[in-house]
Amino acid sequence: MSEILVLVEHVDGEVKKVTLELLTLARGQGAPSAVWAGPGYTEEVRARLAEYGAEKVYVADSQEIVDYVVAPKAELLAQLVASASAGGVLVAATAEGKEIAGRLAIKTDSGVITDAVGLGEGFVADQSIFGGGVNVRSRVAKGTPIVAVRPNSVTPEPAAGAGAEERVSVTLSDAARAARVAERVKEEKGARPELAEAAIVVSGGRGVGSAEDFALIERLADSLGAAVGASRAATDLGWYPHQFQVGQTGKTVSPQLYIAVGISGAIQHRAGMQTAKTIIAVNKDSEAPIFELADFGVVGDLFQVVPQLIEEIEKRK
Amino acid sequence: MNIVVCVKQVPDTATERKLRSDDKTLDRDAADGVINELDEYAVEEALKLKEAHGGEAAVTVLTMGPAKATETIRKALAMGADKAVHLTDDALHGSDALSTSYAMAQALGRIGFDLVVLGSESTDARTGVLAAMLAERLGVAQLTQAKKVEVSGTSIAVERVTEYGYDKVEATLPAVVSVVEKINEPRYPSFKGIMAAKKKPVETLSVADAGIAADQVGLAGAWSEVAEFAAAPPRGAGTIVKGDGDGGTKTADFLVTKKFI
Ligand SMILES: Cc1cc2nc3c(=O)[nH]c(=O)nc-3n(C[C@H](O)[C@H](O)[C@H](O)COP(=O)(O)OP(=O)(O)OC[C@H]3O[C@@H](n4cnc5c(N)ncnc54)[C@H](O)[C@@H]3O)c2cc1C
Ligand SMILES: Nc1ncnc2c1ncn2[C@@H]1O[C@H](COP(=O)(O)O)[C@@H](O)[C@H]1O
Numbered sequence: 155m156s157e158i159l160v161l162v163e164h165v166d167g168e169v170k171k172v173t174l175e176l177l178t179l180a181r182g183q184g185a186p187s188a189v190w191a192g193p194g195y196t197e198e199v200r201a202r203l204a205e206y207g208a209e210k211v212y213v214a215d216s217q218e219i220v221d222y223v224v225a226p227k228a229e230l231l232a233q234l235v236a237s238a239s240a241g242g243v244l245v246a247a248t249a250e251g252k253e254i255a256g257r258l259a260i261k262t263d264s265g266v267i268t269d270a271v272g273l274g275e276g277f278v279a280d281q282s283i284f285g286g287g288v289n290v291r292s293r294v295a296k297g298t299p300i301v302a303v304r305p306n307s308v309t310p311e312p313a314a315g316a317g318a319e320e321r322v323s324v325t326l327s328d329a330a331r332a333a334r335v336a337e338r339v340k341e342e343k344g345a346r347p348e349l350a351e352a353a354i355v356v357s358g359g360r361g362v363g364s365a366e367d368f369a370l371i372e373r374l375a376d377s378l379g380a381a382v383g384a385s386r387a388a389t390d391l392g393w394y395p396h397q398f399q400v401g402q403t404g405k406t407v408s409p410q411l412y413i414a415v416g417i418s419g420a421i422q423h424r425a426g427m428q429t430a431k432t433i434i435a436v437n438k439d440s441e442a443p444i445f446e447l448a449d450f451g452v453v454g455d456l457f458q459v460v461p462q463l464i465e466e467i468e469k470r471k
Numbered sequence: 472m473n474i475v476v477c478v479k480q481v482p483d484t485a486t487e488r489k490l491r492s493d494d495k496t497l498d499r500d501a502a503d504g505v506i507n508e509l510d511e512y513a514v515e516e517a518l519k520l521k522e523a524h525g526g527e528a529a530v531t532v533l534t535m536g537p538a539k540a541t542e543t544i545r546k547a548l549a550m551g552a553d554k555a556v557h558l559t560d561d562a563l564h565g566s567d568a569l570s571t572s573y574a575m576a577q578a579l580g581r582i583g584f585d586l587v588v589l590g591s592e593s594t595d596a597r598t599g600v601l602a603a604m605l606a607e608r609l610g611v612a613q614l615t616q617a618k619k620v621e622v623s624g625t626s627i628a629v630e631r632v633t634e635y636g637y638d639k640v641e642a643t644l645p646a647v648v649s650v651v652e653k654i655n656e657p658r659y660p661s662f663k664g665i666m667a668a669k670k671k672p673v674e675t676l677s678v679a680d681a682g683i684a685a686d687q688v689g690l691a692g693a694w695s696e697v698a699e700f701a702a703a704p705p706r707g708a709g710t711i712v713k714g715d716g717d718g719g720t721k722t723a724d725f726l727v728t729k730k731f732i
Pocket of ligand 2: 477478479480507509510533535536568588589590591592593594596598600602
């Protein structure tokens with residue numbers, strides 16, 4: 155069985171859920187090998203990756219790999235594709251994940267598929283395009299298949315792997331050092347699940363009316379253990395931080411449940427959430443386009459509907 | 472300073488977009504072509520950088536696309552770009568991201584540049600990989616997902632939007648930049664701008680002119696392919712209820728049937 159490389163997404167030394175999803179998908183294609191890039195690797199990390207099926211864990215934990223934009227990770231993966239004769243590479247379809255995949259594709263003279271929402275036999279990838287209007291199955295025609303998969307495309311399932319650790323050293327080319335990260339600015343994140351990974355997302359839009367009233371959106375989110383998102387109107391108005399923007403130019407989310415509160419459902423917003431499995435909308439305008447997508451919609455005032463909903467959820471839990 | 476801004480014509484997102492049944496590529500005749508929204512922000516940023524340089528810079532628009540993409544080129548020229556290069560050839564039809572980046576890198580090699588500016592994503596392909604691919608192919612710095620760009624002499628600094636906030640990134644020109652929408656507010660072309668655009672030079676490049684190997688582009692040259700496609704089954708008309716005092720309760724009922732609570 156050929157090795158399938160899975161680039162590990164991690165934050166503060168912790169493996170993100172999407173990586174466990176990718177390992178689950180990789181098992182259907184070959185023998186999963188996790189690839190850790192950057193500082194912070196620990197024995198707990200190795201154990202976690204093995205628990206979800208990693209037969210090998212490649213570790214490249216030098217600081218240098220994260221000191222420059224994107225290129226070092228692409229070089230690391232290209233080196234491993236060659237040395238392991240990998241059968242394919244999976245990365246998370248985040249903005250950066252896709253950029254890594256793109257550069258890797260050129261380095262390995264391989265095709266790349268972005269934003270897959272499913273992966274079938276022989277690396278045939280499912281995609282949802284044109285605002286969810288068309289379903290496509292794509293495949294790579296040349297080289298080693300490289301696929302960027304959206305978080306929440308599959309439920310992660312444990313399956314013990316050997317988790318054999320292998321240290322890798324990369325010698326970065328000069329080109330990979332062209333764009334240097336001088337400083338990292340972290341905007342506070344809070345205790346809620348991460349937006350792109352969350353199983354449930356509750357988003358507020360212009361209808362919420364003010365920064366203070368976003369507390370209502372947060373309360374609804376917390377009652378469901380959900381992440382909070384926002385439309386661009388809400389982030390532009392400064393009611394909620396920009397990093398929580400959902401849409402074409404914000405985060406793409408694909409949760410089990412998406413609740414849109416006071417959001418009209420502009421095409422750019424829909425582009426970031428239309429692959430959610432179930433969609434609920436609360437809007438006082440019965441003509442709002444978001445209702446075209448909604449599995450369940452309430453035409454009403456959010457300040458009446460949402461507090462009642464929170465109360466009912468607390469009651470029934 | 473030589474600034475090249477990459478502008479793509481895309482089908483209007485307000486109209487129904489389709490794939491062609493014959494070769495499974497985007498049906499560009501089915502919908503009106505418009506400038507990719509984010510590319511207006513790229514043009515705006517290029518113009519701003521030129522202005523910050525006391526006008527000592529040339530802004531060239533680069534578009535790869537069929538003949539009708541000239542409308543989009545005119546729009547960028549009307550905003551204030553100086554000239555344009557239109558890479559157009561039947562051989563390019565059906566190119567994927569790898570082929571497109573190859574063809575555009577060849578064209579950029581002909582044009583010459585200090586800075587290439589792109590949108591971070593197109594509304595049709597939505598791959599969001601082109602800027603990174605161009606940086607890789609051209610061997611220059613990748614400064615993508617920028618919400619702020621500053622050039623001084625040959626140094627460039629950007630704020631790159633990340634999952635957790637942003638990174639301050641530095642490099643030396645030449646470089647490839649892609650922008651996100653919060654970087655600026657694109658200007659509207661003035662009447663004067665629209666008239667002036669009609670007289671600005673647009674050079675047409677064929678595959679042969681740009682030294683592009685024809686077997687590396689187009690449908691046959693692509694590194695990936697659409698195997699099959701189908702209209703998504705309609706989401707199944709949802710249940711829409713009136714708020715009437717019990718909207719929250721009804722929503723909770725729905726959450727129970729779906730096992731979310
Ligand atoms: C290049 C570009 C990129 C963009 N990218 C994004 C993106 O990534 N994400 C994004 O979201 N948008 C994006 N947009 C913006 C998008 O076009 C819309 O402007 C935006 O999504 C609107 O946000 P909204 O739905 O919150 O506001 P509105 O469209 O103003 O809708 C507010 C809704 O709230 C309802 N409402 C008001 N009061 C109440 C109440 N008391 N109770 C219930 N309902 C109420 C109204 O009926 C209305 O439907 C982009 C635009 C451009 C040009
Ligand atoms: N055919 C094209 N001609 C010019 N620019 C393009 C073309 N395709 C993509 N681009 C640029 O690349 C960016 C990202 O596009 P994409 O990778 O398709 O999401 C766009 O915002 C444009 O700036």
